[in-house]
Amino acid sequence: MADKSMAGLDHFSVRAEDKGIDTSKKVRVGFIGCGWIADTHMQSFIKQPDVEIVAGADIVPGKAEAFFKKHGLEGVKTDYASHKEMLDDESLGLDAVTICTYNCQHAGPAIYALNKGINVLLEKPFTVTLDEAVEVMRAEKKSGKVLTIGFQPRFDENMKLIKKIVQSGELGEIYYVQTGGGRRRGIPTPHGTSFIEEETAGVGALGDIGCYSLDMVLNALGYPKPLTVSGYKSAYFGKDSKYCGYGKKGEEYSKKFGVDDFAAAFIRLEGGIVLDFRIAWAMNLDTPGDTIIMGTKGSLRIPSTECWNGTVGGPMKIYHEVSGVQVETELPVLKTSGGLFDHKIRTFLDACKNGTPSPIPSSEILYNQAIIDGVVKSAEAGREVEIVIPEV
Ligand SMILES: NC(=O)c1ccc[n+]([C@@H]2O[C@H](COP(=O)([O-])OP(=O)(O)OC[C@H]3O[C@@H](n4cnc5c(N)ncnc54)[C@H](O)[C@@H]3O)[C@@H](O)[C@H]2O)c1
Numbered sequence: 001m002a003d004k005s006m007a008g009l010d011h012f013s014v015r016a017e018d019k020g021i022d023t024s025k026k027v028r029v030g031f032i033g034c035g036w037i038a039d040t041h042m043q044s045f046i047k048q049p050d051v052e053i054v055a056g057a058d059i060v061p062g063k064a065e066a067f068f069k070k071h072g073l074e075g076v077k078t079d080y081a082s083h084k085e086m087l088d089d090e091s092l093g094l095d096a097v098t099i100c101t102y103n104c105q106h107a108g109p110a111i112y113a114l115n116k117g118i119n120v121l122l123e124k125p126f127t128v129t130l131d132e133a134v135e136v137m138r139a140e141k142k143s144g145k146v147l148t149i150g151f152q153p154r155f156d157e158n159m160k161l162i163k164k165i166v167q168s169g170e171l172g173e174i175y176y177v178q179t180g181g182g183r184r185r186g187i188p189t190p191h192g193t194s195f196i197e198e199e200t201a202g203v204g205a206l207g208d209i210g211c212y213s214l215d216m217v218l219n220a221l222g223y224p225k226p227l228t229v230s231g232y233k234s235a236y237f238g239k240d241s242k243y244c245g246y247g248k249k250g251e252e253y254s255k256k257f258g259v260d261d262f263a264a265a266f267i268r269l270e271g272g273i274v275l276d277f278r279i280a281w282a283m284n285l286d287t288p289g290d291t292i293i294m295g296t297k298g299s300l301r302i303p304s305t306e307c308w309n310g311t312v313g314g315p316m317k318i319y320h321e322v323s324g325v326q327v328e329t330e331l332p333v334l335k336t337s338g339g340l341f342d343h344k345i346r347t348f349l350d351a352c353k354n355g356t357p358s359p360i361p362s363s364e365i366l367y368n369q370a371i372i373d374g375v376v377k378s379a380e381a382g383r384e385v386e387i388v389i390p391e392v
Contacts, residue, residue, distance in 0.1 A: 021048075021049055021050050022050065022353070023049045023050045025050065025353060026050050026051060026052045027048075027050060027051050027052070027095045027096055027349050027352055027353060028052050028054050028092065028093050028094050028095045028096070029045060029051055029052065029053050029054065029094070029095070029096050029097065029098065030053075030054060030055040030056060030057070030086055030087075030092065030094050030096075030097045030098075030118075031053070031055070031056035031057070031064070031067070031097070031098055031100065032056075032057055032083040032086070032097050032098070032099045032100065032101055032109045032113070033057075033058060033083075033099060033100035033101035033102070033105070033109075034056055034057075034058040034063050034064045034066075034067035034068075034100070035058070035063075035100060035101075035102075035191065035194070036190070036191045037100050037123060038067060038098075038100040039067075039071075040341050041098050041100055041121075041341065041345065042067075042071050043341070044339065044341045044342045044344070044345040044346075045098070045345055046071065046073075047342065048345065048346065048349060050349065050353070051349065053068075053073060053076055054076060054077065054092050054093075054094065055076060055077040055078065055080070055086050055089070055092050055094065056068055056076055056077075056078050056086070057078070057080040057081075057082060057083050057085065057086040058078075059081070059082055061081075064078035064080070065078045077089070077092065083099075083101075083105075083108075083109040083112060083113075084112060087109075087112050087113055087116050087118065088116075094116075094118050095118065095119060095352060096118060096119040096120070096121065096146075096348070096349070096352050097109075097113050097118055097119075097120055097121070098121045098123075098345075099113070099120060099121065099122045099123060100123050101123075102194040102195070102200040102201060103125060103127070103128050103200070103201050103202045103203065103207060103208075104128055104199060104200050104201065104202045105200075106122055106123065106125075106126065106127050106128070106132070106136075107127045107128075107132035107133070107135060107136050110122050110136045110139070110147070111135060111136055111139040114136070114139035114140050114142070114143040114145055114147065115139055115142070115143065117143055117145060118145065119145045119146040119147075119348075119351075119352040120140075120145065120146070120147045120148070121148050121150060121344075121345070121348045122136075122147065122148070122149050122150060123149075123150045124149055124150045124151055124211050124212070125203065125207040125208070125211040125368075125369065125372065126149050126211075126362065126365045126366070126368065126369045127369060128202030128203055128207065129202075129369075129373050130366075130369050130370050130372075130373035130374075130389065130390075131373075131390070133362070133365070133366055133369040133370075134366070134389070134390045134392055136362065137362050137363070137366065137392040138392055140362055141392060146348065146351045146352050146358050147358055147361075147362050148344075148347070148348050148351065148358045148359050148360045148361070149360050149361075149362060149365045150344055150360070151211070151212065151215050151344075151360050151365070152310055152340035152341055152343065152344040153212055153215070153216065153308070153310035153311065153340065154215070154219065154344075154359075154360055155336065155340050155343035155344060155347075156310050156311045156336050156340060157334035157335065157336045158311050158312045158316070158333060158334050158336075159216060159219075159310075159311070159312075161316075161331065161334060162216065162217075162220045162293075162300065162302060162316070163219055163220040165220075165300060165318070166220040166221060166293060166295075166300070167220070167222065169297075170297065170298055170318070170320075171293060171294075171295030171296075171297055171298040171299065171300060171318070171320075172295040172296030172297030172298065173295060173296045173297075174221060174271075174273055174293060174294065174295045175272060175273055175274070175294060175295070175296070176273070176274055176276070176292075176294040177217050177221070177273060177274070177275045177276070177291075177292065177293050177294070178275075178276040178277075178289060178290075178291060178292040179213045179214065179216060179217045179275065179276075179277055179291040179292075180210070180213045180264075180277050180278040180279045180280075180288050180289065180291070180304075181209065181213055181279060181280075181287060181288065181289075181291075181304040181305060181307040181308065182205065182209070182262075182278070182279055182280030182281065182282075182283055182285075182287065182288055182307050183280065183281060183282065183283075183306065183307050184282065184283060184284070184285065184286060185237075185243075185244060185245045185282050186245065186281050186282060186307070187237060187238055187243065187245050187246070187257075187261055187281045187282055188208065188281070189245070189246065189249070189253055193253060193256050195208060195259075196238060196253065196256060196257045196258065196259055197256050197257075197258050197259075198258030198259060199258075201258075201259050202259070203259055203260065203372060203376065204233075204235070204238070204259030204260035204261055204263075204281060205259075205260055205261055205262060205263060205279050205280055205281035206233060206259075206260050206263035206279060206372055206375055206376070207372050208281070209279055209281070209307055209308045210263060210277070210279035210372065210375075211368055211369075211372065212308045212310075213277065213279060213291070213308075214277065214368045214371055214372075215365070215368055216291065216302075217275065217291060217293065218364070218367060218368060219364065220293065221269070221273065221293075223364045223367050224269040224270040224271050224273060224367075225269065225270040225367060225389075226267055226268070226269055226270075226275075226367055226370050226371050226374065226387045227267075227268045227269065227270060227386070227387060228267070228268045228374075228384055228385065228386050228387060229265050229266070229267045229268075229371060229374035229375055229378050229384065229385060229387060230265060230266045230267075230378055230383070230384040230385075231263065231264070231265040231374060231375030231376065231377075231378035231379045231385075232263065232264045232265065232375075232378075232379050233260035233262065233263040233264075233375065233376065233379040234260060234261070234262050234263075235257060235259065235260055235261050235262075236261070236262070237261045237262075237281070237282035237283075238253075238254065238257035238259070238260075238261040238281070238282070239254050239257050240254055241254040241255075243282065245282065260379075261280065261281040261282050262278075262279070262280045262281070262282070262283060263277075263278070263279050263280075263375055263379070264277065264278040264279075264288075265277045265278075265371070265374075265375045265378070266384075267371055267374070277371075277375075287304045287307075288304075289304065290302060290303050290304050290313075291304065297320060297321075298318050298319060298320030298321075299318070299319045299320075300316060300317070300318050300319075301316060301317045301318075301319070302316050303315070303316070310340050311333075311336070312333060314333065315330045315331055315332060315333055316330075316331045316333075317329065317330050317331070318331070344359075344360075347359035363392075366389065366392075367389075370387050370389050371387070373387075374387045
């Protein structure tokens with residue numbers, strides 16, 4: 001499984017619980033990409049009382065049709081060879097699309113949809129490169145439509161608590177942050193090779209799960225601008241035909257592996273904060289470390305998860321002083337009501353309908369993407385690089 005954010009999610013019934021939804025106006029939704037994560041999107045979309053799923057496109061012939069059939073939906077138009085054909089079909093009257101394509105097909109469909117005046121829910125990572133993210137944001141700006149990026153851990157109560165703690169000032173001035181995580185053996189190939197081939201994925205662990213670790217801390221800090229990065233990436237496991245996660249496909253998959261399975265970086269952020277980051281799809285270690293947010297009045301330790309299930313790996317602890325005595329405060333793990341994907345999809349629909357701000361705005365995730373892009377560039381150059389973010 002690529003990330004476990006969708007595993008075991010306790011989906012809730014929007015119909016039963018959320019009485020504030022105006023069902024007189026339906027949002028006409030199309031799917032772009034009908035693979036693995038589209039299934040999880042579908043499970044949430046079909047619960048929404050104000051959604052009409054009208055179309056779907058996948059570049060693999062027959063895949064979209066089979067997808068909607070599997071979910072018991074009839075009358076959904078699927079006879080499109082690409083996202084462009086579907087978005088060009090004005091008879092659909094699309095209000096929104098959910099883009100569930102592999103990473104290298106995030107920017108193109110998002111730009112095309114925004115240029116057509118259609119609201120976009122785009123799966124994570126934002127894009128592969130920083131330049132692509134900027135192009136998507138230019139289209140967003142021109143269209144005035146909603147663009148949200150699919151970081152569902154944002155809706156986890158523990159993630160919200162991390163932000164609350166940092167923003168409250170309880171930790172004082174933040175000067176050092178360590179984040180990341182990973183799996184001992186967890187290169188995601190349960191449904192083929194779209195996560196590991198350069199042409200489809202573009203980035204490996206760095207973009208796939210690294211983006212979540214970065215978002216957890218950057219969101220808590222208020223998304224300070226990244227200034228420089230010294231990055232490293234490697235692919236010792238992915239390119240090894242004996243890698244046990246591949247099962248019998250070792251020969252085939254190891255030859256196709258064209259991305260990173262481990263990345264590390266030292267990033268300087270605006271405000272004098274340094275960010276120490278490492279992420280792994282596979283390693284000879286249980287975890288490359290907990291997330292740590294160090295401040296002048298206190299520090300927060302966030303136990304790493306088996307990576308990435310969208311929450312914390314155990315009770316968080318604050319290390320601080322009370323009247324000169326050094327103490328530790330353990331925080332209970334909070335339960336989130338409802339499924340994270342349900343929140344992700346509902347908040348997107350609400351923004352589309354009410355013209356409210358994007359729940360997970362591109363202006364924040366741009367910095368996440370700038371770091372990923374910077375790690376790649378620095379690793380390739382073998383030295384620290386400056387992060388230059390083009391004007392949107
Ligand atoms: N938020 C999460 O928890 C989560 C979990 C898994 C994957 N993802 C993200 O979702 C994306 C898709 O992952 P997946 O596991 O579903 O991959 P997948 O390979 O199973 O599915 C992608 C589908 O998109 C189709 N496609 C590609 N380009 C297209 C285009 N231009 N038009 C129409 N269809 C196109 C492919 O044929 C394929 O069927 C990735 O970017 C991944 O990072 C997010």
